Amino acid sequence: MAARHARTRPTARTAAPASCPGASRRREELRSRRCAPQDAAAPTLVGIITSREDFEELRRDGGTEYSSFAVYLEEMEQLIGRIREAGGTLKGRAFHPGDLVDFCRQHGLSLADPGSHTAYTADPAADVEWVRYEDEPLDEFLGRLVLARRRGLVHRRLERLLAETAEAAATGVFPEEPLREAYERGAAALRRMLLGAGPGRFRLVCALRPPAEPPVEAWADLLLERTGAEDGGAVLRIEDADLDLFCSLLCTGYALGLTGGALLSGMCEERGSVAWGWGFDGGAEGGGFTPRNAADVLLDLSLPAASWIAVCLPGAAAAPGFPLDEIALD
Structure with missing residues (x-):
C-alpha cells in the first residue's frame, strides 16, 4: 500500500544561507559531509507523520491511502526494518500537513501533486529537521522528529526576520x-x-x-x-x-x-x-x-x-x- 507523503531519495541538497555564526558552522559541517568521499551508501530520507491528528488531517485531504494511523505506523516500522536489515541508514523528518500547505503556497506547487509532497519532504531549507535513526523504539524516534521540526520552524523564522531587514536588502543576507x-x-x-x-x-x-x-x-x-x-x-x-x-x-x-x-x-x-x-x-x-x-x-x-x-x-x-x-x- 503506497503512501503519497512518504518518499525516499539520496541526500543531495544545498544548504540555505545561515542566520548566525552558530547556524553557519552547523551548515558548513553538513556541506563538508556531503562533499566528503562516500564510503557507504547515502542515508534514505523518509518523511514520517508523527501524530494521529496530522494523519487524520492528511487522510481527510486524500493525502494518504492508509486506513488508520496504527496501520501506517506498522508499515513505517517494517520499512525501517527492511532498510536496517539491508545494512542501510535512515534519516527521518516530521511530515506536517500545515507545513506542506505553506511550502506549496510559497513555491507555487499543487497540493494534490505527489511530486509536491516529495519536494516538500526534501526541502533544502529543512536541514536541521532531519534526524538519524539510531535503532530506538519508533515512538522515541517520532518524539525526536517532533523536536527537530519545532527547532526548524524557529530557525526559519529567525532567518526570515534577518533577511527582511534593510541591511540584507542588497544581498538577501544580513552582514556578517x-x-x-x-x-x-x-x-x-x-x-x-x-x-x-x-x-x-x-x-x-x-x-x-x-x-x-x-x-x-x-x-x-x-x-x-x-x-x-x-x-x-x-x-x-x-x-x-x-x-x-x-x-x-x-x-x-x-x-x-x-x-x-x-x-x-x-x-x-x-x-x-x-x-x-x-x-x-x-x-x-x-x-x-x-x-x-x-x-x-x-x-x-x-x-x-x-x-x-x-x-x-x-x-x-x-x-x-x-x-x-x-x-x-x-
Whole structure:
C-alpha cells in the first residue's frame, strides 16, 4: 500500500544561507559531509507523520491511502526494518500537513501533486529537521522528529526576520560582522545566566517579540553538573541543537534590537526550587537582559511555552533574575 507523503531519495541538497555564526558552522559541517568521499551508501530520507491528528488531517485531504494511523505506523516500522536489515541508514523528518500547505503556497506547487509532497519532504531549507535513526523504539524516534521540526520552524523564522531587514536588502543576507558581534553577545549572556544559576536541573525559555508578530520562542531542558574542581565549576548538559537554537535566537534579538524575555526554572542544588525571570532589550541603547519577575515573564509567553515550563513552577519562588552583568566570565 503506497503512501503519497512518504518518499525516499539520496541526500543531495544545498544548504540555505545561515542566520548566525552558530547556524553557519552547523551548515558548513553538513556541506563538508556531503562533499566528503562516500564510503557507504547515502542515508534514505523518509518523511514520517508523527501524530494521529496530522494523519487524520492528511487522510481527510486524500493525502494518504492508509486506513488508520496504527496501520501506517506498522508499515513505517517494517520499512525501517527492511532498510536496517539491508545494512542501510535512515534519516527521518516530521511530515506536517500545515507545513506542506505553506511550502506549496510559497513555491507555487499543487497540493494534490505527489511530486509536491516529495519536494516538500526534501526541502533544502529543512536541514536541521532531519534526524538519524539510531535503532530506538519508533515512538522515541517520532518524539525526536517532533523536536527537530519545532527547532526548524524557529530557525526559519529567525532567518526570515534577518533577511527582511534593510541591511540584507542588497544581498538577501544580513552582514556578517554585526551578526557575529550579536552572536557573541547572545552567547555571553546565556553563559552568565547559567553560571549564575549554578548546578541543578532546569528548564529554560527564551522569547523574542517581533513587531506585529507572534513571539519567537525556544525552550529546552538543561542540566548543570558539578565538575568536582576546587573552583566549584559546572558542566552544561544540553542537546547541541537546543544550545545552537538559543544562541541563534539571542543573536537575532541583539542584531535586530528586538524585545523579549527569558525564564529559567527548576531545582537548584543550593537554593532548591527556583524561578528567575529577565526582560530582554537588545536595542542599541539596551544592555540586553535586566531582572524581571518570573511571573510577569510567564504571562508574556505563548500558551505552549508557558504550559511546558509551568511544570517547574509549583513551589518555586517567582523572583526577578540576578543581574547578568555582575556574573564574571573566565
